[in-house]
Amino acid sequence: MDLVLPDFGLLFWTGLVFCSLLFLLAKFAWKPILGAVNAREQKIADSLELAEKTKQEMQTLKAENDALLKQARIERDKMLNEARIQADKFVEEAKAKAKEEAQKIVNSAKESIENEKAAAMSELKTHVGAISLEIAEKLLQSELSSDGKQKALIEKFVDNISMN
Amino acid sequence: MYGSIAAIGAGLAVLGAGIGIGQIGGKAVEGIARNPEASGKITTAMLIAAALIEGVALFGVVIGLLGGAK
Amino acid sequence: MSVKMSSINLRRFLLLTCVFFFFNNAFSSSSSKEKEFNVGEMIMHHVKDAHEWHLWGPEHGGTSIYLPVILYDNGLKMFSSDNFYHGEESTTIDHKTHQSVNFYKGVGPAKGYALYHEKIYKLDNNNNLKIEEGHVHGNTKPFDVSITKNVVSLFIGALLLFLIMFSVARFYKKNGAVAPKGIAKFMEPLILFVRDDIAKENIKHNKHHKFLPYLTTVFFFIWINNLLGLIPIFPGGANLTGNITVTLFLALCTLFLTLIYSNKNYWTHIFATPGVPLVLLPIMIPIEIVGIFTKPFALMIRLFANITAGHIIILALISIIFINKSAYWGALSVPMALFISILELLVAALQAYLFAMLSALFIGAAVEEAHH
Numbered sequence: 001m002d003l004v005l006p007d008f009g010l011l012f013w014t015g016l017v018f019c020s021l022l023f024l025l026a027k028f029a030w031k032p033i034l035g036a037v038n039a040r041e042q043k044i045a046d047s048l049e050l051a052e053k054t055k056q057e058m059q060t061l062k063a064e065n066d067a068l069l070k071q072a073r074i075e076r077d078k079m080l081n082e083a084r085i086q087a088d089k090f091v092e093e094a095k096a097k098a099k100e101e102a103q104k105i106v107n108s109a110k111e112s113i114e115n116e117k118a119a120a121m122s123e124l125k126t127h128v129g130a131i132s133l134e135i136a137e138k139l140l141q142s143e144l145s146s147d148g149k150q151k152a153l154i155e156k157f158v159d160n161i162s163m164n
Numbered sequence: 165m166y167g168s169i170a171a172i173g174a175g176l177a178v179l180g181a182g183i184g185i186g187q188i189g190g191k192a193v194e195g196i197a198r199n200p201e202a203s204g205k206i207t208t209a210m211l212i213a214a215a216l217i218e219g220v221a222l223f224g225v226v227i228g229l230l231g232g233a234k
Numbered sequence: 235m236s237v238k239m240s241s242i243n244l245r246r247f248l249l250l251t252c253v254f255f256f257f258n259n260a261f262s263s264s265s266s267k268e269k270e271f272n273v274g275e276m277i278m279h280h281v282k283d284a285h286e287w288h289l290w291g292p293e294h295g296g297t298s299i300y301l302p303v304i305l306y307d308n309g310l311k312m313f314s315s316d317n318f319y320h321g322e323e324s325t326t327i328d329h330k331t332h333q334s335v336n337f338y339k340g341v342g343p344a345k346g347y348a349l350y351h352e353k354i355y356k357l358d359n360n361n362n363l364k365i366e367e368g369h370v371h372g373n374t375k376p377f378d379v380s381i382t383k384n385v386v387s388l389f390i391g392a393l394l395l396f397l398i399m400f401s402v403a404r405f406y407k408k409n410g411a412v413a414p415k416g417i418a419k420f421m422e423p424l425i426l427f428v429r430d431d432i433a434k435e436n437i438k439h440n441k442h443h444k445f446l447p448y449l450t451t452v453f454f455f456i457w458i459n460n461l462l463g464l465i466p467i468f469p470g471g472a473n474l475t476g477n478i479t480v481t482l483f484l485a486l487c488t489l490f491l492t493l494i495y496s497n498k499n500y501w502t503h504i505f506a507t508p509g510v511p512l513v514l515l516p517i518m519i520p521i522e523i524v525g526i527f528t529k530p531f532a533l534m535i536r537l538f539a540n541i542t543a544g545h546i547i548i549l550a551l552i553s554i555i556f557i558n559k560s561a562y563w564g565a566l567s568v569p570m571a572l573f574i575s576i577l578e579l580l581v582a583a584l585q586a587y588l589f590a591m592l593s594a595l596f597i598g599a600a601v602e603e604a605h606h
Contacts, residue, residue, distance in 0.1 A: 208435075208591075211587075211588065212591070212592070215536065215588045215592065216532070218536065219532040219535060219536045222535050222539035222540065223535060225539050225543060226538075226539055
C-alpha cells in the first residue's frame with residue numbers, strides 16, 4: 001500500500017533538487033548550449049542566404065553585362081549602319097554631283113554646239129543668199145535675155161499669186 | 165488470497181492493453197508500409213496512442229499492486 | 235561506427251551479467267542460511283525507499299551505507315539511521331491478525347522512535363507500536379525529511395546531469411558556435427531532439443522557447459535517473475523514478491505549468507467546447523474538468539508503474555534461482571533478466587520521451603491560440 005502513497009520527505013527533497021536543477025541547468029547549461037546552437041544555425045542560415053544572395057547578384061550582374069554587351073552590339077550595328085548610310089549618301093551625292101557636272105558640261109557643250117550650229121547656219125544662210133543671188137543674177141541674166149521669156153515668167157508668177 | 169486475485173486482475177488489464185497495443189502496432193506498420201514517407205508522424209501518433217492505452221493497463225497493475233500489498 | 239558501438243554494448247552486457255552473478259552469490263549466501271526466502275518481501279524491499287543503502291552481504295549485518303535521518307519533532311533532530319538498524323530489534327503482536335511483527339526501536343539519539351517498514355514512528359506510552367493488519371494505528375509520525383536512499387540517488391542523478399550538461403555548455407562557451415566535438419557531439423542531437431521533436435512539434439505559435447528549459451530538464455532528469463536505477467550496484471539501483479512521490483512531483487510541475495500558462499482558448503474548450511450543444515454542457519464540463527487532472531495523473535502513474543514494473547520483473551527473474559535454491563537455474567534466469575534489462579534500457583529512454591512529449595502536448599494545448 002505505501003508503495004503508492006507519496007512520502008512528504010521525498011517530495012520535499014525532490015522539489016528542492018528538481019527546482020534547483022532546473023534553475024541551474026537553465027542558467028548554466030540550456031541557455032549557453034541553445035544559444036550557441038541557435039547562433040550556429042543562424043550562421044549557417046545566414047551563410048546560405050548570403051550564398052543565395054551572391055548567386056542572385058552574380059546573376060543580375062551577368063544579366064546586366066549581357067544587356068550591356070547587347071546594347072553595345074546594337075550600338076555598334078547602328079553606328080556601322082549609319083556609317084554605311086553616310087557612305088552611301090556620300091557616294092550618292094558624289095554621283096549626283098558628278099552627273100550634274102557631266103550634265104552641265106554636256107549642256108554647255110550642246111549649247112556651244114547649238115551656237116556654233118546657229119552661227120554656221122547663219123553663215124551658211126548668208127553664203128546661200130549670196131550664192132543664190134549670184135545664181136539668180138546669172139539666171140536672170142540668162143533668162144531675161146529675151147522678151148518672151150520675161151513675159152512667160154511674169155505670167156507664171158501671176159498664176160501663182162492666189163487672190164485670197 | 166488477495167494477492168492472487170489481484171494478479172488475475174492485473175493479468176486481465178494487461179491482456180486488454182496487449183490486444184490494444186498490438187492493434188496499434190499492426191496498423192501503424194500497415195500505415196508505414198502504405199505510406200513510408202509518413203513513418204515519422206505515424207510513429208509519434210502510435211507512441212502517443214500506445215502510451216495512453218498503456219496508462220490504462222498500468223492503472224490495473226497499480227490496483228493489482230495495491231491488492232497484493234495487503 | 236556501428237561496429238564500435240556494438241562492441242561497447244557487448245562489453246556492457248558482459249559486465250551486467252557478471253554483476254548479476256555476483257549478486258546471485260551474495261543473495262544465496264544470505265538467504266538460504268537464515269529464514270525462508272520471501273520473494274515478495276525482497277522485491278518490495280528493493281523497490282521501496284529505505285533509510286540505508288544496502289551494498290552487499292546479508293540483509294542484517296551486511297555492508298550498508300547508513301543515511302542520515304532528519305526529523306522535525308519539537309526541534310530539528312538529525313542522526314544516523316545506524317541507530318535504528320543497529321538498535322533494538324523488537325517484536326509486537328498485530329492486533330487483528332495476531333501474528334508477530336518485527337520492527338526496530340531506535341537507540342541513542344533515536345530513542346523514542348521506531349522504524350517499521352522503513353517508516354519512522356513515535357513510540358507510544360508503552361514504548362511500543364500498535365499495528366493492525368500490517369499497518370500502524372495510533373502512533374504519530376514525526377515530520378520526516380530524512381536523506382533516504384532515493385534522496386541520495388536523486389542527488390547523484392542531479393549532480394551527474396548537471397556535470398554532463400555543464401561540460402557541454404563549457405564546450406560551446408570555449409569554442410563558440412562551431413560543430414560540436416566530444417561530449418557536446420553526443421548530447422547536442424538529444425537536446426535538439428527535445429527542442430525540435432518534443433517542444434516545437436507540440437507547442438505551436440513559436441511559444442515553445444519559454445517551456446524548453448523545463449522540457450529538457452524533465453527529459454534528461456527522468457532518463458538519467460531511469461538509467462541509474464538500472465545499474466544494480468551502489469551509485470545506481472535506487473528505484474527513484476519508480477517512486478510515486480517523484481513522479482507525483484514531476485506531474486504536478488506539468489499540471490501547474492498548464493494551469494499557469496493556459497489562455498482563454500483553453501478554458502473556452504473546457505467550459506464551452508465548440509460544437510457541443512448547450513444541453514450536453516452540464517455533462518461535458520465535469521468531464522473536461524476531470525480531464526485536466528487525469529492527464530497529469532496518468533503521467534504520474536505511467537512513469538511510476540513502468541519503472542517499478544521493470545525493477546520487479548528483473549528481480550523476480552533473478553529470484554527464480556533462490557526460489558529453487560540452485561545456481562543452475564541461473565542458466566534460465568540470467569539470460570531472461572539480461573533480456574529484460576536491455577528492454578528496460580529502451581523503456582528508460584522511451585518513458586523519458588513520453589513524459590516530456592506528453593507534458594509538451596498538454597502545455598501546447600493550454601497555450602494554443604484559437605484557429606478557425
